[in-house]
Amino acid sequence: MSHFETDAIRTQTERSQFLEHSTPLYLTSSFVFEDAEDMRASFAEEKIRNVYGRYTNPNNSEFVEKICKMEGAEAGYAFASGMSAVFSTFAALLNSGDHIVSVRSVFGSTHGLFTNFLPKWNITTSYFDTNNLDDVEAKIQSNTKIIYAESPTNPAVDILDLERLGLIAKKHNLLLVIDNCFATPYLQQPIKFGADLVIHSATKLIDGQGRVLGGVTVGSADLIREIYLFSRNTGPALSPFNAWVLSKSLETxxxxxxxxxxxxxxxxxxxxxxxxxxxxxxxxxxxxxxxxxxxxxxxxxxxxxxxxxxxxxxxxxxxxxxxxxxxxxxxxxxxxxxxxxxxxxxxxxxxxxxxxxxxxxxxxxxxxxxxxxxxxxxxxxxxxxxxx
Missing domain, CATH: 3.90.1150.10 (Aspartate Aminotransferase, domain 1)
Structure with missing residues (x-):
């Protein structure tokens, strides 16, 4: 088993016939097939390969694979921004009438999503006190599907006990989704404490130099499959160039x-x-x-x-x-x-x-x-x- 820093540097999914030392950019909107059977099997997902840039791309796959190794996750999907990761995760997993229990201290745009947009689809949110996890169970309803939290929180830098949240989620058969943006997978791996999904705004410390936007959600393969199916139809995919930049950023x-x-x-x-x-x-x-x-x-x-x-x-x-x-x-x-x-x-x-x-x-x-x-x-x- 290799260490964090080695995985960040030595995980490489693709090389061309030129055998580049550093992964090249794959700036193409689509990929070609060898014959009709290859094309049929690829669209039927009987074989894993790149089909269309909105679905997968070698640069995106490398970035996601690195984050999965760092977080201890089975699978993931990369997005055009942190907020597209947040929205797509909730939109893929929730139905009309579902309910979220969230920490009160969340990123401003996430709060806006919970209060202004998800209610349009009859998805509601109850907030629990950041400094009182006893409040979490009091907010759970019969239609609750997700417990959501940031730790550390934005902007007051409060810390939530992830292990305790994981136990509460398991007790009530709920999904625990953690925004790990402030900590990065280098400092904290919420899956170890019971999280089902972890979200990052890669725009922040993962890029680290204010160059590109990006987001990623990682977690169990079954949940990521639902997020992938939603996202390949709605189009919030990360661009190959940004994925290439972010994958290189992970090396440092x-x-x-x-x-x-x-x-x-x-x-x-x-x-x-x-x-x-x-x-x-x-x-x-x-x-x-x-x-x-x-x-x-x-x-x-x-x-x-x-x-x-x-x-x-x-x-x-x-x-x-x-x-x-x-x-x-x-x-x-x-x-x-x-x-x-x-x-x-x-x-x-x-x-x-x-x-x-x-x-x-x-x-x-x-x-x-x-x-x-x-x-x-x-x-x-x-x-x-x-x-x-």
Whole structure:
């Protein structure tokens, strides 16, 4: 059995007659057949081969195979974005009248999907308290099909006990679907704790350099089969070029994420000792409420640090205006450190009450710590705090 880093580098599904050392790009919309019987058998799925770019492509297959090995999954499907992975997973597995139990703190677009679009097909969602897993079973109904969660959560970096969620899902014969975007498969493998499916926005740390969009869902072969059949008909497939970029990105995932985590911990420790800050949340700080759970299920703490500046929403916005080096962007997981003020940007459309329920207080700032020299990152954050 090879190790994580070796699988990321040495998993290669295709070479042409030129025997490339690095997997080539397969920029073709379709594939040809040797004869009528080959074509018939391929469309009947009696043989596994590439048929049409919307179904499969060698670059997509390599990317998916790597993620499956990293996550310990049987199968997977790659998508054009993280949100197309989220939507397609739910659309493929749910029917009208079904119900989802979800953690309250989810990505803003996922919340929009649950509240604005799935109800059009009579699919409803109940939210459980991020910090109270006793609330999960109280929300389960007779028509519940899926328990859904992110861990760490966005943007407040809360940690959910994945093993406990897995036991609850098994007890009630429900599917457990985990968004593992913040952790990546390098830091956390939810399937080990009972997840049936794992979703990634590959746009974030998996790419790691802000170049391309992508998403992927992996898990049991039976469930992925349903997602595949839905997706080959609806067309959210990842492009071959983006799949090629993401597969190459996985080769450096471990070394990049190690450095991200090292830098993030130093940033969190600096902020924790700064008097303008009310609180700092980072999974591997001992002050984090779920520190022990994070240590149990994560290899390192990730690259996201959340902190609250004294003075509320105005102080948060002023802090962003004072930033000189770090980027102001809604993205995360880049080589470049990114600073976001959720209350006035990514979650501004939520009511204040809804924001508070998911831990988004007025002065909350989310930092996606990059790969610059950490002293330069800390110096920029420090001067931004001093200049308010």
């Amino acid at each position: 995932l471990a070394v990049r994420v190690d450095k991200h985590c090292e830098n993030a911990l130093k940033v969190a420790q600096f902020l924790e000792n700064y008097d303008r800050i009310n609180l700092v949340k980072y999974p591997f700080l001992k002050s984090h409420p779920q520190y022990e759970i994070a240590k149990k299920q994560m290899k390192l703490g990730g690259n996201i640090v959340a902190f609250e500046i004294k003075g509320g929403i105005d102080s948060g916005r002023q802090f962003l205006n004072n930033i000189k080096m770090c980027s102001l962007s809604a993205n995360l997981g880049d080589t470049r450190t990114i600073v976001t003020h959720p209350a006035s940007t990514t979650h501004a459309k939520l009511s204040e009450e809804d924001r508070l329920e998911v831990g988004i207080i007025g002065g909350l700032v989310r930092v996606s710590v990059g790969l610059e020299n950490v002293e330069d990152v800390i110096e920029d954050l420090k001067q931004a705090l001093q200049n308010e």
